Amino acid sequence: xxxISILNVSSSRFILTGFPGLEVHYVWISIPFSTIYAMVxxxxxxxxxxxxxxxxLHQPMFYFLAMLAxxxxxxxxxxxxxxxxxxxxxxxxxxxDSCIAxxxxxxxxxxxxxxxxxxxxxxxxxxxxxxxxxxxILTNDKIMxxxxxxxxxxxxxxxxxxxxxxxxxxCCPHILSHSFxxxxxxxxxxxSDIRFNSIYGLALVISNLLLDAVLILISYIMIxxxxxxxxxxxxxxxxxxxxxxxICAVSVFxxxxxxxTMVHRFGKHLSPLVHVLMGNIYILFPPLMNPIIYSIKTQxxxxxxxxxxxxxxx
Numbered sequence: 001x002x003x004i005s006i007l008n009v010s011s012s013r014f015i016l017t018g019f020p021g022l023e024v025h026y027v028w029i030s031i032p033f034s035t036i037y038a039m040v041x042x043x044x045x046x047x048x049x050x051x052x053x054x055x056x057l058h059q060p061m062f063y064f065l066a067m068l069a070x071x072x073x074x075x076x077x078x079x080x081x082x083x084x085x086x087x088x089x090x091x092x093x094x095x096x097d098s099c100i101a102x103x104x105x106x107x108x109x110x111x112x113x114x115x116x117x118x119x120x121x122x123x124x125x126x127x128x129x130x131x132x133x134x135x136x137i138l139t140n141d142k143i144m145x146x147x148x149x150x151x152x153x154x155x156x157x158x159x160x161x162x163x164x165x166x167x168x169x170x171c172c173p174h175i176l177s178h179s180f181x182x183x184x185x186x187x188x189x190x191x192s193d194i195r196f197n198s199i200y201g202l203a204l205v206i207s208n209l210l211l212d213a214v215l216i217l218i219s220y221i222m223i224x225x226x227x228x229x230x231x232x233x234x235x236x237x238x239x240x241x242x243x244x245x246x247i248c249a250v251s252v253f254x255x256x257x258x259x260x261t262m263v264h265r266f267g268k269h270l271s272p273l274v275h276v277l278m279g280n281i282y283i284l285f286p287p288l289m290n291p292i293i294y295s296i297k298t299q300x301x302x303x304x305x306x307x308x309x310x311x312x313x314x
Contacts, residue, residue: 012096014174014181014189018086020272030087036284037084040076043291044069050304057300060138061127064120065294065301067147068249071113072287078105079180079283086179096166099181104162106283107183111204112154113253113286114212119146120246121219128239129226153208161200168192177272178279184264209257216250245297252289256282 018026047069051057082102085091094102126134161183168190177185183201187194223243230236260282263275294301 013093014096014099014170014176014186015093016082016086016091016179017176017272017276018179019276022273026087026089030084033084033087033280036288037076037080040284040287041073043295044073044076044287046305046308047291047294047301048073050301050308054300054304057304060123060134060143061120062300063140063143063147064116064123065298067116067150068113068120068290071109071116072290075106075109075113075283075287078102078109082181083179083280083283094176094181096170099176099186100162100165103165103181103183103186104158106180107162108154108158110257111158111208112150114209115150115153117246117250117253118212118215119150120249121216124243124246125219125223127242128223157204157208161197161204164197164200168194168197177275179276180279180283182279209254213254220247245294248293248297249286249290252293253286256285 019029022029048066051062051066051069079102082091082094123138126137130137165183165186168187169192170186170189171191174189177188183197187197187201190197220243227236227239230239256278260278263270263278267274295305296302
């Protein structure tokens with residue numbers, strides 16, 4: 001049965017959308033989604049375990065990778081209940097308070113991941129452009145301060161726009177575009193004045209996601225300039241190979257965000273399935289792919305993971 005026809009929605013409850021028109025196939029659709037969530041949790045937990053237990057990985061690059069894995073793990077935890085709940089028929093609606101809380105964690109974790117990727121770009125810049133000072137610049141104390149700054153930046157700037165959602169009036173029908181809550185989805189249904197949310201939300205995107213993307217791009221321009229100045233071709237290739245994993249992680253994070261933004265902004269005429277698909281890619285693709293990318297592309301992680309599985313088979 002379609003969740004749209006299940007109940008009369010009060011002013012404080014919202015209907016979650018799964019895959020419109022495919023309700024009879026939810027049991028089968030839940031299988032790949034359950035598999036993806038299992039891979040997200042196992043993959044990121046494995047990365048965290050490897051970094052924690054391997055002394056040779058206790059260095060800036062892998063500390064930032066641990067922050068990235070922890071962020072991805074939390075993103076999975078923040079959405080699994082509603083996504084799988086809708087597909088398994090456990091839940092069909094969500095209260096306004098729960099929706100606001102979920103929206104806070106989703107957007108906060110997105111900003112956190114963007115900040116961590118920027119910190120990783122800074123680490124790669126120092127490692128390639130000023131390798132002799134790398135250990136003295138990125139000490140454990142400074143990495144801890146960067147981590148605290150990332151957490152404060154991601155968690156303290158969002159509450160004004162999220163708390164404001166509590167005091168808006170919402171027009172019926174209260175049907176969300178996804179099986180989880182996004183800020184832009186809630187203000188789309190608001191009957192109240194949303195100028196503050198629109199302006200502040202845009203400022204947050206510009207000062208976080210867009211600024212981070214620009215700074216990451218600038219860092220790689222400087223890295224490329226430094227690498228091209230290296231005389232040896234083999235050394236140039238070796239230096240660039242240390243950045244491949246990070247470039248892939250940046251791509252799998254920003255491409256879904258750009259795609260979802262374009263769909264929300266210009267895709268009003270598109271099928272609801274496109275909105276749902278892009279939303280789930282935005283939520284699940286980075287947490288799924290990052291452990292795979294770093295396990296394949298980073299030699300130290302790959303060797304440690306291979307050794308871990310080899311010992312388990314013994």
